[in-house]
Each structure stands twice: as structure tokens, then as C-alpha cells.
């Protein structure tokens with residue numbers, strides 16, 4: 001039987017990040033030395049207090065309330081009040097199976113085109129497509145560190161007329177490691193207020209901040225129109241736990257109510273043991289804070305190391321200020337690549353994987369033109385447990401220690417440098 005499928009689904013392909021992960025791991029299993037910089041997963045073990053809480057709560061078997069365990073909602077609201085200066089109450093918190101699903105449901109239930117600063121995370125566009133929603137990529141500039149500027153947003157909103165507009169803004173950013181300045185956020189908030197844009201502020205990397213500036217968010221400057229998404233996956237290193245949180249202000253009560261209805265008719269509630277484990281993470285954060293600080297320091301060290309190497313290779317790349325990504329641009333090598341028959345980012349990444357055994361993701365997967373030669377590099381291919389156990393602090397790492405802790409990061413950079421010098 002050939003079943004007829006929903007045409008909206010037919011336009012989708014496997015998520016680019018998951019696809020590159022599969023290819024790279026298949027090649028590695030086949031014996032190829034692969035430097036896997038294609039998949040953005042935290043390399044660290046789940047912090048022990050979280051694991052312990054999960055073990056303790058294996059017996060929790062009852063369905064929990066649709067929006068989440070009330071004590072967890074309370075703890076999440078308090079966590080964001082204390083750590084981020086947000087003003088959300090427990091009634092404005094919703095728990096879901098990963099922030100990805102919560103972002104999808106939000107996109108699903110609000111009207112209007114989705115504005116996406118380019119480059120941005122791969123999944124926003126396909127999620128909008130699943131709902132038959134149009135997307136409006138807004139090109140950002142390398143000179144601005146790929147951070148969306150108010151004039152760029154203004155121009156895009158102006159061109160869309162009167163309809164409701166939805167902006168998704170990821171800070172710190174996947175794939176560039178960009179981290180917004182306070183003034184930029186204030187300026188963007190002004191535009192959003194003027195056009196009554198509904199903002200989804202994707203803050204999944206908010207605790208991986210390499211600067212000494214506090215995290216600025218639309219939730220500070222445009223709270224009435226901003227929904228914040230976050231979760232356990234990145235700074236708590238528990239992506240596989242699949243727990244995300246959404247903070248929806250009272251002014252957007254209709255969104256929260258609709259979300260509750262959709263959840264009640266779909267996944268019902270997040271698994272109870274995981275919610276109790278998350279209660280430990282958010283409710284007793286002081287026990288996990290040292291883990292978050294140390295792992296963030298490691299990400300910072302590795303990102304800085306790779307950044308210096310990329311610049312030394314003659315690539316353009318803004319210095320990452322958060323998350324665990326870099327976005328080098330091979331534009332300076334376009335001519336040499338053209339002589340090799342490489343005209344697109346996709347071909348470049350295929351060639352890099354084949355010849356240098358380095359896995360990157362092409363900029364086209366992040367809403368850039370197919371011919372753009374920017375690519376995402378996720379420097380997380382190392383043994384996180386070993387790095388965590390031996391970590392002396394970013395300033396105290398010797399070259400020998402770096403070689404021992406991050407051999408594939410260093411060799412991957414060497415391979416990339418060899419590839420470029422052979423062009």
C-alpha cells in the first residue's frame with residue numbers, strides 16, 4: 001500500500017543536524033577517523049544531583065498536570081526571577097518534552113509569518129512549514145557578529161504590512177555563538193512594540209555566557225509580547241531527558257490556554273520521574289551551579305581555541321561569546337574552491353567530510369543562500385567526563401593538557417588547516 005501523506009510533511013527531510021550526526025557516526029563505525037563538529041550536544045555527563053533525583057523518583061507513575069508539576073513550575077519561576085530578573089509567576093510556566101516541542105507548539109498555535117534572523121537554528125523553518133506558515137529570513141551581517149539589528153527587523157516588519165508577525169530570537173545563538181548587547185536588545189524591543197510582534201525568545205543556551213555582561217532578553221524590555229523557551233538540554237547537559245520550559249506572560253494568556261489544550265490532546269504531560277528530577281535542577285540550583293560554571297568554562301576554552309585556529313587559517317569568523325558554536329566563513333577561499341568545482345556550502349561540507357574527515361553543517365541549513373560558504377562548527381567532540389574531572393580552569397590549561405583532553409578538536413583543526421593549505 002502506498003499511503004497518501006499530508007503534503008506539508010512531504011516537504012520535510014530529516015533534520016540536517018540529525019542527518020549529519022548519523023552520517024558522521026556511520027563513517028566512524030566503518031573505521032574512518034571522523035572529527036565530528038556537526039552535532040550540537042553537550043559532551044558532559046548529567047550532573048550527579050539530577051541523576052540521583054531521577055533514580056529516587058523512578059516510582060512516580062501518575063500523570064501530572066498538563067502544564068507541569070506545580071512545584072516544578074514554582075521552582076522554574078523562582079529560578080528565572082533570581083538568576084535572570086524575569087517576572088514570571090508559576091502560573092505562567094509550562095513544562096514540555098524539550099523546548100523544541102514547546103517552540104513547535106507555540107509556532108503551531110499562533111497566526112502570522114515567522115521572522116527568522118539568518119543564520120539561525122535549523123528547526124524553526126521546518127516547524128513553521130509543518131503548519132503551512134511562511135517564514136521570513138532576515139539576513140544579518142558578519143560585521144555585526146550575525147546579531148540582528150533593529151533597522152533590519154524594522155525593514156522586514158514594514159514589508160509585511162498589517163498581519164501579526166512572530167519573531168524567533170535565539171540568544172546566545174546557534175549557529176554563530178553570538179550574544180546580544182543590552183542596547184541591541186532594547187532597540188529590537190522598541191521595534192517589536194511598534195509592530196506588536198510576538199517574540200519567542202529561545203534561551204536554551206542562556207547559561208553558557210562567556211562574557212562578563214549579564215544576559216539581556218526581550219523578556220526584560222518587551223515582557224508583554226515575549227515568550228521565553230529554555231530547558232535542561234544544554235547547560236544541564238541532559239538533552240536526552242527531554243525537558244523544556246516555556247515562560248508565557250499573562251498578557252499572552254490566550255497562548256497559554258491554547259497551549260494547555262493542545263498539550264492535553266497530544267503528549268498529555270512530561271514523564272513524571274523526569275519532572276521530579278528537573279525539580280532538583282531548578283529548585284536546588286546551588287548544588288548544580290559549580291557544574292554549570294565549570295562546563296561553561298570548558299566550552300569557553302574550546303571555543304576560543306578553535307576561534308584562534310580558524311582566524312590563523314585565514315577564515316572569517318566572529319568570536320563566539322556564548323553557546324558552543326562557531327560560524328566560520330570560507331568566502332576568502334571561494335576562488336580556490338571554485339577551481340575544485342565547489343560552488344555551494346553543501347558541496348564544501350561534503351568535500352570537507354570526504355577529504356579532511358571534518359563534519360560541519362552548511363550555512364544553507366541555517367537559512368543562508370545555497371552558495372553562501374559559511375558553515376557551523378560545533379566543537380564538542382571530546383570526552384566531557386574526562387575533561388570535567390581534570391579541568392584546572394581555563395587560565396591554567398597547558399598545551400600538553402589540551403592535547404590530552406581535546407585530541408579530536410586539535411586534530412580536526414589541523415585537518416582543516418591542511419585542507420585549506422592544499423587548495
Ligand SMILES: Cc1ncc(COP(=O)(O)O)c(C=O)c1O
Nearest residue numbers: 098099100121174204231233244
Ligand atoms: C537553538 C536551539 N533551540 C532549541 C533547541 C532544542 O532543545 P531541546 O528540545 O533539547 O530543549 C536546540 C537544540 O539543539 C537549539 O540548538
